[in-house]
Amino acid sequence: MSDDLIEFALGTLSGRRRAAVLDHLETCAHCNAEVESLADITDKLLWLAPEAEPSLGFETRVIERYRGGDARRRTARRQRVSVYAVAAMVAAVLGIGVGAVVTNHATTPPSATTIRPLTGRLMSGTQVVGDVTISSGSPSWMIMDIDAGKLSGTVWCQVTLADGHTETVGKFTIANGYGSWVAPINGSARHVRSAQVVNANGTVLAQVTFAA
Amino acid sequence: MRVRTSYDDETSDEALLSGVAVGDDRAVLHFVRRYQRRLFGLALGIVGEPGMAEDVAQEAFIRILRHAAVYDARRGSVATWTLTITRNLAIDAVRVRRATPTAPEDRVFLSLVSDERAPDDAAAMSESFGQAHAALATLPIDQRRAIVLAVMYGRTVAEVATLEAIPLGTAKSRIRLGLAKLREAGATMGIS
Numbered sequence: 557m558s559d560d561l562i563e564f565a566l567g568t569l570s571g572r573r574r575a576a577v578l579d580h581l582e583t584c585a586h587c588n589a590e591v592e593s594l595a596d597i598t599d600k601l602l603w604l605a606p607e608a609e610p611s612l613g614f615e616t617r618v619i620e621r622y623r624g625g626d627a628r629r630r631t632a633r634r635q636r637v638s639v640y641a642v643a644a645m646v647a648a649v650l651g652i653g654v655g656a657v658v659t660n661h662a663t664t665p666p667s668a669t670t671i672r673p674l675t676g677r678l679m680s681g682t683q684v685v686g687d688v689t690i691s692s693g694s695p696s697w698m699i700m701d702i703d704a705g706k707l708s709g710t711v712w713c714q715v716t717l718a719d720g721h722t723e724t725v726g727k728f729t730i731a732n733g734y735g736s737w738v739a740p741i742n743g744s745a746r747h748v749r750s751a752q753v754v755n756a757n758g759t760v761l762a763q764v765t766f767a768a
Numbered sequence: 769m770r771v772r773t774s775y776d777d778e779t780s781d782e783a784l785l786s787g788v789a790v791g792d793d794r795a796v797l798h799f800v801r802r803y804q805r806r807l808f809g810l811a812l813g814i815v816g817e818p819g820m821a822e823d824v825a826q827e828a829f830i831r832i833l834r835h836a837a838v839y840d841a842r843r844g845s846v847a848t849w850t851l852t853i854t855r856n857l858a859i860d861a862v863r864v865r866r867a868t869p870t871a872p873e874d875r876v877f878l879s880l881v882s883d884e885r886a887p888d889d890a891a892a893m894s895e896s897f898g899q900a901h902a903a904l905a906t907l908p909i910d911q912r913r914a915i916v917l918a919v920m921y922g923r924t925v926a927e928v929a930t931l932e933a934i935p936l937g938t939a940k941s942r943i944r945l946g947l948a949k950l951r952e953a954g955a956t957m958g959i960s
Contacts, residue, residue, distance in 0.1 A: 559925065559940050559944070562925075562940075562943060562944055562947065563924065563925060565947075566918050566919060566922075566943075567855075567856060567859070567922060568918065568922055568923065568924040568925070569924075593951060594947055594951070596844070597947060597950045597951050598919045598947075599844060599848045599851070599852050600848065600899075600900050600903075601900050601903075601904065601915070601916075601919045601920070601950075602810060602848070602851035602852065602855055602919075602920075603847075603851070603899075603900045604900050604901060604904065604920070605806070605809050605810035605813050605851070605920070606809050606813065607805040607806050607808075607809040608805060608808050608809035608812050608813075608821075609805055609808070610804055610805070610808040610818075610821075610822055610825065611818070611822065614804060614808070614822060614825075614826070615797075615800050615801060615804055617826060618800050618804070618826050618829045618830070619793075619796060619797060619800060621826065621830060622796065622829070622830055622833050622834075623793075687830075689823075689827070697820060697823050697861065699823060699827045701827070701830075701831065736827075736831070736857065736860070737860060738823075738824065738827070738857060738860045738861035739861075
């Protein structure tokens with residue numbers, strides 16, 4: 557077994573080596589079968605993870621976020637640029653960056669005991685290209701989910717804070733228009749005013765702005 | 769007349785996911801209730817912090833629910849699909865953490881490398897759990913540690929070498945041999 561194939565199946569291969577394996581797999585049925593077999597074994601080991609009880613209200617938070625996002629997604633299909641008037645949500649359309657329009661909202665707290673995440677829709681031009689969630693707490697966590705056909709390659713994520721300072725949070729890869737990423741943010745979520753996805757040249761590919 | 773589908777504990781995962789895909793709220797509710805403890809447990813084991821684990825598990829659910837329509841049963845069971853998505857998100861979260869990563873010894877999964885038998889209630893937990901536990905138990909302990917670090921914690925081979933204080937080649941060898949034995953054991957035991 558090739559070491560790179562093993563690491564690919566484990567999901568720990570990155571960068572050029574991962575790209576090289578992907579290229580090779582396109583034309584090699586034998587290695588494809590090998591990777592599938594290895595991935596099959598590793599996936600089944602995940603059953604060993606013990607179950608644990610999430611905090612009270614977790615189920616409600618998941619469903620509310622799913623329903624909210626689902627509704628927004630349907631609306632986005634009907635309207636190229638929308639302002640959402642949802643009870644207890646603050647919605648606005650802000651800033652036109654380099655080809656980017658931003659729609660944002662703050663979610664309604666599902667219950668008094670739950671985390672109140674900041675969520676927004678990542679926009680490129682008038683197109684919704686993903687979702688961003690920033691949890692409260694310390695550290696705050698940014699979860700970015702991009703699902704856009706025309707974006708690809710290595711990109712960087714930056715956040716702009718209330719004091720105007722911009723910092724690069726990290727970089728990630730968009731493959732075939734799809735990518736997801738989780739990263740910690742220095743300071744509190746309430747200090748974050750916007751987040752941008754930029755390419756190596758610093759060009760803003762997509763952006764989300766949060767209400768102050 | 770619209771036919772209403774009912775869901776209960778006997779409803780298959782595939783049927784639930786089909787309900788989710790067509791926008792049935794009751795299917796969504798049942799699906800989340802069925803998997804929330806398992807997804808949160810996996811995320812917690814990897815990231816080691818309840819708040820972050822909930823963020824990861826919530827994101828995993830959103831991803832799964834939104835992509836229910838494109839789930840392909842030929843590529844694995846619903847359970848495996850959901851666990852794999854959760855694992856990948858959790859590992860991403862850990863990998864970009866700026867603080868010093870938690871020592872794996874403090875995490876829960878390394879208990880799996882002990883020589884103890886599976887818990888007596890393993891069968892009750894799930895047949896898949898018992899099968900996976902039995903397959904892992906066939907490995908020498910050094911291979912078990914390397915496999916758990918790589919599979920459950922998403923550690924690269926180089927990181928496994930560092931954590932275990934062994935040469936890179938030895939880490940590669942342990943993982944390679946371990947996976948080969950697991951594949952053999954899996955075929956023998958009919959892990960499904």
